[in-house]
Amino acid sequence: MISVDIDKQLGDFALSVTFQGDGGVTALFGPSGSGKTSVVGMIAGLIKPDRGRIVVDGETVFDSARGIHVPAHRRRIGTVFQDGRLFPHLSVARNLDYGRWMTGLPRDEAQYRHVTELLDIAPLVDRRPGALSGGERQRVALGRALLMKPRLMLLDEPLASLDAGRKNEILPYLVRLRDDTKLPMIYVSHDAGEVKLLASRVVLLDGGRVVNSGGVELLRSASS
Numbered sequence: 001m002i003s004v005d006i007d008k009q010l011g012d013f014a015l016s017v018t019f020q021g022d023g024g025v026t027a028l029f030g031p032s033g034s035g036k037t038s039v040v041g042m043i044a045g046l047i048k049p050d051r052g053r054i055v056v057d058g059e060t061v062f063d064s065a066r067g068i069h070v071p072a073h074r075r076r077i078g079t080v081f082q083d084g085r086l087f088p089h090l091s092v093a094r095n096l097d098y099g100r101w102m103t104g105l106p107r108d109e110a111q112y113r114h115v116t117e118l119l120d121i122a123p124l125v126d127r128r129p130g131a132l133s134g135g136e137r138q139r140v141a142l143g144r145a146l147l148m149k150p151r152l153m154l155l156d157e158p159l160a161s162l163d164a165g166r167k168n169e170i171l172p173y174l175v176r177l178r179d180d181t182k183l184p185m186i187y188v189s190h191d192a193g194e195v196k197l198l199a200s201r202v203v204l205l206d207g208g209r210v211v212n213s214g215g216v217e218l219l220r221s222a223s224s
């Protein structure tokens with residue numbers, strides 16, 4: 001489903017990462033500074049690797065040897081960051097529509113209804129992000145990513161900015177999203193509990209390298 005083999009020098013930090021993800025949730029797990037966000041940025045198309053290859057759903061989106069670097073908005077990858085990154089001056093409805101519009105897709109009313117119901121965000125559509133709780137903002141960010149009909153979801157610590165109560169409020173939505181959409185996902189976290197709940201595969205990163213990969217049982221011996 002996704003295959004990553006990339007090298008990138010970021011200042012003094014050398015990143016060299018190879019892994020494959022299946023159709024389920026693949027967690028990128030590792031301590032702060034291990035390179036998780038940089039890997040996400042390269043899969044999303046926001047950072048260009050120095051060398052390597054990234055294949056998503058059978059399409060090569062980056063290949064240094066063949067000079068392929070598909071721009072981020074053409075990768076059909078839904079990305080959700082820790083802080084949601086909603087546009088503060090746009091209503092929730094317009095935020096939701098943004099990803100779809102950017103990718104040039106026609107509006108799909110049935111999908112819009114389904115996604116807003118799945119995430120319980122229909123009652124929020126007239127508000128601006130400033131009038132939402134942190135958890136509501138993340139649900140809108142998830143909805144915006146889903147509405148661009150991605151073939152892969154990249155979730156970069158989507159719960160990290162939330163307190164424990166809000167985390168527990170959002171986790172069931174992530175489980176629902178995983179089970180309902182069946183979209184492959186890359187889930188970045190340094191919270192072993194979240195990863196055990198959501199992921200089917202774990203890729204352990206440390207110092208810009210993959211130090212192990214396999215099932216969630218790997219987390220028994222890993223520190224968070």
Ligand SMILES: Nc1ncnc2c1ncn2[C@@H]1O[C@H](COP(=O)(O)OP(=O)(O)OP(=O)(O)O)[C@@H](O)[C@H]1O
Nearest residue numbers: 010011012013030031032033034035036037038039
């Ligand atoms: N543009 C850059 N220039 C120089 N160094 C960078 C750059 N981007 C990232 N780095 C360094 O690369 C390393 C990995 O950073 P990255 O944000 O990918 O780690 P992370 O595992 O996501 O960390 P965290 O869990 O704290 O978000 C860090 O040492 C960081 O300082």
